[in-house]
Amino acid sequence: MEYFDTLLNELYKIAFILIPVLVSVALIVWLDRRIWGAVQKRKGPNVVGPFGLLQTVADALKYIFKEIIIPASSNKVIFVLAPVVTMTLALVAWAVIPFDNDLVLADINVGILYLFAVSSLGVYGIIMGGWASNSKYPFLGAIRSAAQMVSYEVSIGIIIINVLLCVGSLNLKDIVNAQQNLWFVVPLFPMFVVFFISALAETNRPPFDLPEAEAELVSGYQTEYSGMMYAMFWLGEYANILLMCAMGAILFLGGWLPLVDIFPFNVLPGPLWMILKILFLFFLFALVKAIVPRYRYDQLMRLGWKILLPFSLLYVVLTASYLFYFDKLPTKAF
Amino acid sequence: MIAHTIFFYFFSIITVGSALMVIASKNTIHAVFFLILDFISVGCLFIMIGAEFLGMIMLIVYVGAVAVLFLFVVMMLNVAEQKQSWFRGLKSTHIPVGLIVSLVILSEILVVIGGWKYKANFISTDSIIIDSNFSNTHQLGSVLYTDYIYLFQIAGIILLLSMIGAIVLTYRKREGVKRQSYINQISRESKTSVEVVEVDFNTGVKIDD
Numbered sequence: 001m002e003y004f005d006t007l008l009n010e011l012y013k014i015a016f017i018l019i020p021v022l023v024s025v026a027l028i029v030w031l032d033r034r035i036w037g038a039v040q041k042r043k044g045p046n047v048v049g050p051f052g053l054l055q056t057v058a059d060a061l062k063y064i065f066k067e068i069i070i071p072a073s074s075n076k077v078i079f080v081l082a083p084v085v086t087m088t089l090a091l092v093a094w095a096v097i098p099f100d101n102d103l104v105l106a107d108i109n110v111g112i113l114y115l116f117a118v119s120s121l122g123v124y125g126i127i128m129g130g131w132a133s134n135s136k137y138p139f140l141g142a143i144r145s146a147a148q149m150v151s152y153e154v155s156i157g158i159i160i161i162n163v164l165l166c167v168g169s170l171n172l173k174d175i176v177n178a179q180q181n182l183w184f185v186v187p188l189f190p191m192f193v194v195f196f197i198s199a200l201a202e203t204n205r206p207p208f209d210l211p212e213a214e215a216e217l218v219s220g221y222q223t224e225y226s227g228m229m230y231a232m233f234w235l236g237e238y239a240n241i242l243l244m245c246a247m248g249a250i251l252f253l254g255g256w257l258p259l260v261d262i263f264p265f266n267v268l269p270g271p272l273w274m275i276l277k278i279l280f281l282f283f284l285f286a287l288v289k290a291i292v293p294r295y296r297y298d299q300l301m302r303l304g305w306k307i308l309l310p311f312s313l314l315y316v317v318l319t320a321s322y323l324f325y326f327d328k329l330p331t332k333a334f
Numbered sequence: 335m336i337a338h339t340i341f342f343y344f345f346s347i348i349t350v351g352s353a354l355m356v357i358a359s360k361n362t363i364h365a366v367f368f369l370i371l372d373f374i375s376v377g378c379l380f381i382m383i384g385a386e387f388l389g390m391i392m393l394i395v396y397v398g399a400v401a402v403l404f405l406f407v408v409m410m411l412n413v414a415e416q417k418q419s420w421f422r423g424l425k426s427t428h429i430p431v432g433l434i435v436s437l438v439i440l441s442e443i444l445v446v447i448g449g450w451k452y453k454a455n456f457i458s459t460d461s462i463i464i465d466s467n468f469s470n471t472h473q474l475g476s477v478l479y480t481d482y483i484y485l486f487q488i489a490g491i492i493l494l495l496s497m498i499g500a501i502v503l504t505y506r507k508r509e510g511v512k513r514q515s516y517i518n519q520i521s522r523e524s525k526t527s528v529e530v531v532e533v534d535f536n537t538g539v540k541i542d543d
Binding site: 075108123124149153298 | 337363367370386387390391393394397398399402403405406409410469470471514516
């Protein structure tokens, strides 16, 4: 009976995290299209519901009622598994995201490693989908994305090392609490920029959306997908983008901490600050989509391996030297 | 404690089963996916014994990077056909070589496990003091970067060497390949690259290249 109670309690908490995430994914798709429209002096979706807020719901309904077509020559099990993997991985990572000092589903010691591991598994949804479609364009898209995501993961890992040097703990709550006096975006600003670029590449957002380049690959790995399975890829992609924004907010923008801890700012509750920061990062994501043209593939690889990776390695050396020389290494035992 | 036992058997059955399926499955891609499942469940077993750092590193390094490259290679090569031809034509030289290599690895594992099991101080662990006040990651780091720093550095150098070796083996300079030079692309100016030409009627103009 006791097990049953704990189980119900946990399920309630999981639903409390997952449902807001799913709803905000729907809203964020709408926001993305509105921002995109505004940059191009269009209105964007504004018909369904107030300000077009229900546009995503309408789209999702349309996808649900469409037939799911599974190509005859595809590998059926892997073909169906691929969107499920994408969606599951995008949602499962939210378990460790802290929204306030005690508002977190699983407060684990190696939270940042868990986030990094889950985001690096995200590539499997794309590879599986591309390969199982048994068709040329999806396969090319999958191969491209495998190379791209593995490359940019390396620099994200190095950036995380930069932050961890200043914190001395892998726990996400400790990372946020270490920014009480100064958000890491100030001392590590170059790393924040590199993180932002790598996050764009990691989530296949423009200007790095080569896996689904509609011009030459007709949507890459998604070509053969239809109906609900396509919608799952689509939702998983946006949930991943949201996750990357949350990761950026925790690592660099001080998570739930207010801008400064004085009267007008600390009235807002912590979770709201966290959401505001995620939204701010997402706004940057959407702006980049609207104003930057797509990279060529060799330029993308060159940027990842020859510029971002050496630069972030150099910054690790700089950060470590600074902390060591001025005796500022974190010594608190967590 | 019952839940712990159930989870342990759950993960260990998956580990052993998927390891068997890696060898047994005919489709090489399926074998790689089973290998990934194996890595993930081994990572879960690591977490269950409290080595959460190792478990996560297992996921990041093996599943997130190594297995992706495995998949990459297997998808590019036509391995399925090759594998079938090995088993059909029995003249293949790969099977005996493979058997010898696996026998060597098996005997090595037996020696290591036997030594560890029956001779308590086979690997000296006297200097490792386990303090339960510190997290797993802190303990690993404090041992790795102090007592075993030379071994750690040597492992790193071996990895670096193998990386350089792989690059040297595959790198070749080919003649007649057109390369894009970023410096040239960026430093182009309109003066040197655009030219206004008077075109005579019915004669045209000759363009170089």
